[in-house]
Amino acid sequence: MSSWCRSNPSSCSDSAHRIASVGGVGVLPSTCTDWVGTDIPNRGELEGGIQYYKHGYGCAVSLSTGAVDFDFGDQGEIDGFDVWRLTGFADSKLPEYGFATEDALKECFKEEVAAGSLVYSGYILYYLADAAHPPSVQARRRRKR
Numbered sequence: 001m002s003s004w005c006r007s008n009p010s011s012c013s014d015s016a017h018r019i020a021s022v023g024g025v026g027v028l029p030s031t032c033t034d035w036v037g038t039d040i041p042n043r044g045e046l047e048g049g050i051q052y053y054k055h056g057y058g059c060a061v062s063l064s065t066g067a068v069d070f071d072f073g074d075q076g077e078i079d080g081f082d083v084w085r086l087t088g089f090a091d092s093k094l095p096e097y098g099f100a101t102e103d104a105l106k107e108c109f110k111e112e113v114a115a116g117s118l119v120y121s122g123y124i125l126y127y128l129a130d131a132a133h134p135p136s137v138q139a140r141r142r143r144k145r
Helices: 002-006 009-022 032-037 083-097 102-115 135-144
Strands: 043-046 050-055 058-063 066-071 118-120 126-128
Touching: 066 083, 083 102, 102 118
Parallel strands: none
Antiparallel strands: 043 050, 050 058, 058 066, 118 126
16 A cells, blocks of 8 residues: 555645645635635636536546545645545546456555554644654654554
């Protein structure tokens, strides 16, 4: 699971930066609530014809390789995910990522959480345990150990 998660971060990061520049913000929000308050159209098009949809604490981006839906974390992180987003991203390509079924992906996700490889943020998102994150996520990591 961890290797799969690590293999796809640049699409999300690049799209997030592009969306921030579309709205004239120029930088990513420092918190998820800052994102809600940004003056960016809810729907729009990025350079290259990439469509996006701003929602709540996050954004859905339609890339040529597939859709990516992400939420900003408490401190503006863009590398959080949950099993719903993973299954949506993998969609019909589950076997390409080593999963025979959606249930197999969900079971793997649960196993990685139980093993401590994934850390719950306290609100929807999970993060890779060995990734650098703000104090709120780091504190949860310490409690898991």
